[in-house]
Amino acid sequence: MVRRGPGRAAQVAGGLLAASLATALQYRSDFWMEMLTGLSRSLLAFGPVWLVFSHRETVLGWSADDTVLVLGLYLLVHALLAGFVEPNLGAVVESIRAGTLDFVLLKPADAQLLVSVRRLAVGRLIDVPLALGVIAWALAQRELPSGSDVLVALVLLVSGLVAMYSLWLLAICTSFWFVRVDNLRFLLWSMVDAGRWPLPVFTPWVRWFLTVAVPIGVVTTFPALALRGEWDARLLGLGIAVGIAFAVGSRWAWRRSLAAYTSASS
Amino acid sequence: MxxxxxxxxxxxxxxxxxxxxxxxxxxxxxxxxxxxxxxxxxxxxxxxxxxxxxxxxxxxxxxxxxxxxxxxxxxxxxxxxxxxxxxxxxxxxxxxxxxxxxxxxxxxxxxxxxxxxxxxxxxxxxxxxxxxxxxxxxxxxxxxxxxxxxxxxxxxxxxxxxxxxxxxxxxxxxxxxxxxxxxxxxxxxxxxxxxxxxxxxxxxxxxxxxxxxxxxxxxxxxxxxxxxxxxxxxxxxxxxxxxxRYGAGRRITVRGGLSVLGPLGFTAAEAGTCSATVPADEVNPLLQAVLARLPSADVSVNDPPLEDVLARAFGEQT
Missing domain, CATH: 3.40.50.300 (P-loop containing nucleotide triphosphate hydrolases)
Known part of the structure; x- marks a missing residue:
C-alpha cells in the first residue's frame, strides 16, 4: 500500500531534493560561476533605480526606498525562479524530447511534484539572502510595518510565487505538443524583468497584464504595497484569486498534457 | 496478470x-x-x-x-x-x-x-x-x-x-x-x-x-x-x-564433406561444417543419402536457429 497525503509528498520532495542537492554540489565550478553571475546580475539591477532617483525624489508617489523594496522582492522571485523553477521545469522539455519522462511517470508519486523538485541551481539560490537583505534594508528606512501588514504581504508573496510557478508550468505544458519552447521561456523572462518597477509606473493595461497574465506584479508590487500599509480587501482578494486561478489552470493543463504525451520512440 | x-x-x-x-x-x-x-x-x-x-x-x-x-x-x-x-x-x-x-x-x-x-x-x-x-x-x-x-x-x-x-x-x-x-x-x-x-x-x-x-x-x-x-x-x-510453424523443417549439419554433399543441397555453415534445412518428412531420405556418400560422417539433426525462424516469420508477414 502506498501512502498518500502531505507526509508522503514531503517524503518524495525530501528524497528528490537530497538527490538534486548532491548533484548540484558535484560541480563546484558551476556553483561558483552561477553564484557570481547571479550576484553580478542582482547588483546591476540597482543601476537603473539609482539613475532615476538621482534626478528626482519620487516617481508617481514611489520613493527610492519603496522602489528598492519592490526591487528586493523582484530579486527574491528572480532567484527562486532561476534557482528552482526554471532548472526543474526546463528539464521537462529535455525529458520529453529524449523520452526520459517515462521514468518520472513510472514512479508512484504525483508527476507534477516529481518534475518540480528534481533539480536545484544552488548558485542562483545564493541571491535569496541578498534579496532578503535588500528587503530588510528598505523596510528599515521607514516606519516598520504592522504584524497584519507583514502577514498580508506574506500571503500575497506566496500566492504570487504559486502563480509564477504555475505560469512556467503552463509554458512547459506547451512542449508536449511543440517540443521546442525555448523562445516562449525567453519571452517570459523578459516580461518578468518588468517586475523590478512598481506597477503604478506602467500604463493601466500593462498593469493589468502584469497582474493577471504574467503576474509578476502580484509577487513584487502587491507585497510592497502591503508592507507600506496600503492594502485593502480588494488587493488581497485579487492577489489570492490570481494565485488560485493559475494553480488550478496549470494543474488542469498539466493533466491534459500528460494524456497527450506520446513518449519518444525507443 | x-x-x-x-x-x-x-x-x-x-x-x-x-x-x-x-x-x-x-x-x-x-x-x-x-x-x-x-x-x-x-x-x-x-x-x-x-x-x-x-x-x-x-x-x-x-x-x-x-x-x-x-x-x-x-x-x-x-x-x-x-x-x-x-x-x-x-x-x-x-x-x-x-x-x-x-x-x-x-x-x-x-x-x-x-x-x-x-x-x-x-x-x-x-x-x-x-x-x-x-x-x-x-x-x-x-x-x-x-x-x-x-x-x-x-x-x-x-x-x-x-x-x-x-x-x-x-x-x-x-x-x-x-x-x-x-x-x-x-x-x-x-x-x-x-x-x-x-x-x-x-x-x-x-x-x-x-x-x-x-x-x-x-x-x-x-x-x-x-x-x-x-x-x-x-x-x-x-x-x-x-x-x-516457421522453421520449415529441421536442420541437418555434417562436419566436412561440402564438396560431396553440395549436390544434395548442403551449403557451408560455421566451423567447417555444412548444413541443409529440409521439411521433417524429408529428413530420413536425406540422411540415408548423406550416409551413402559419407558412411562415417559426423551428422547432427537440430531445429534451425531461432534467428532463421524469426527471419522467416518476419518474411512471411511483410
Missing part, C-alpha cells in the same frame, strides 16, 4: 512534401496522417509466465509496452495489468510493475547508483530494512558490489545496465516489462542479465514480458512467443510451436 482486448493506438503524424516551398507551406498549414501503431491486439499472460513479445522494427512492440505501463493512453480497446487500468497510474499499480528500457536510463548520471537506489526508496515508499535486503540481494546477483559507489558516468555500459536493473527492481515488482534489455551489451554481460532475469522470475514468481531482437535472449528466457507485425498479433504460442 496481463490482459489486452482489441487494444489500438493511433498516432497523428505530420507529413511534409520535400522542398523549400513545402517547408514554408507547412508552417501555415500542416497535413497529418494517421499511423495505426497498434491495431487491435488481444492476448492474456498468466502470473509467472515469461513471454517474448517479438516483431520487426515499427511493429508496435514498444507502443504496446508503454500502454501496458500507463505511459501512453490507448486510442481504443482496453488493457489491465495486475488488476489495474494502467492509464489511471494508480500508485498501487506502479508499485506492481517496472519497465526496463535498454536504450534509456534512469540512473542519476552524476552520482553513484546507490544515490538512485536511495531516491527510489523514497519514491516507492519502501521500508528501510526491506529496501536494504533487496539492494544486497540484487547487487550480489548482478555482481555489482565493486561499482555501486562510483558515479554512473564513470561506469561501463554493462555495469550501468546492471545497475539499471537493480534500480528498476528495488520495489520488487510482480510484472517486468523488458524492452531490449541486452542491447549493446557484450556476450558475458548479456548472459549475466539473462541469468538474473530468470532467477528473479523463479524466485519471486514475477511475470516477464520481453521484447528483444536478440534471439539468444528469447531462447534463454521465454517459453512463449507473441509475434506482432503492423500492430497485429500474427502468432501466439510456445517456442517449439513457433519453430515448427
Amino acid at each position: 496481463i490482459e489486452l482486448s482489441e487494444l489500438v493506438k493511433i498516432y497523428r503524424v505530420p507529413v511534409k512534401s520535400p522542398g523549400l516551398w513545402a517547408s514554408v507551406r507547412s508552417v501555415f498549414s500542416r497535413e497529418y496522417t494517421e499511423v495505426r501503431a497498434v491495431d487491435g491486439i488481444s492476448f492474456t499472460v498468466e502470473p509467472g509466465e515469461r513471454v517474448g513479445f517479438l516483431g520487426p522494427n515499427g511493429a508496435g512492440k514498444t507502443t504496446t509496452l508503454k500502454m501496458l505501463t500507463g505511459l501512453l493512453h490507448p486510442t481504443s480497446g482496453s488493457c489491465s495489468v495486475a488488476g489495474h487500468r494502467p492509464r489511471e497510474r494508480a500508485p498501487e499499480f506502479l508499485r506492481d510493475v517496472t519497465l526496463v528500457m535498454g536504450q534509456k536510463q534512469q540512473l542519476l548520471w552524476d552520482l553513484p547508483p546507490t544515490e538512485t537506489f536511495l531516491l527510489n526508496r523514497a519514491l516507492f515508499d519502501l521500508d528501510r530494512r526491506e529496501w536494504q535486503d533487496t539492494v544486497d540481494e540484487l547487487v550480489e546477483l548482478l555482481d555489482l558490489a565493486e561499482v555501486v559507489n562510483r558515479p554512473a558516468r564513470n561506469l561501463s555500459l554493462g555495469q550501468r545496465m546492471r545497475c539499471e536493473l537493480v534500480a528498476a527492481l528495488l520495489h520488487r515488482p510482480r510484472v517486468l516489462f523488458l524492452d531490449e534489455p541486452t542491447i549493446g551489451l557484450d556476450v558475458k554481460v548479456q548472459q549475466q542479465v539473462r541469468r538474473f532475469v530468470r532467477t528473479y522470475n523463479e524466485r519471486h514468481g514475477a511475470t516477464v514480458l520481453l521484447t528483444s531482437h536478440d534471439m539468444d535472449d528469447v531462447a534463454a528466457l521465454v517459453d512463449r512467443i507473441i509475434l506482432i507485425d503492423k500492430g497485429r498479433v500474427r502468432f501466439d504460442g510456445g517456442l517449439r510451436d513457433f519453430s515448427e
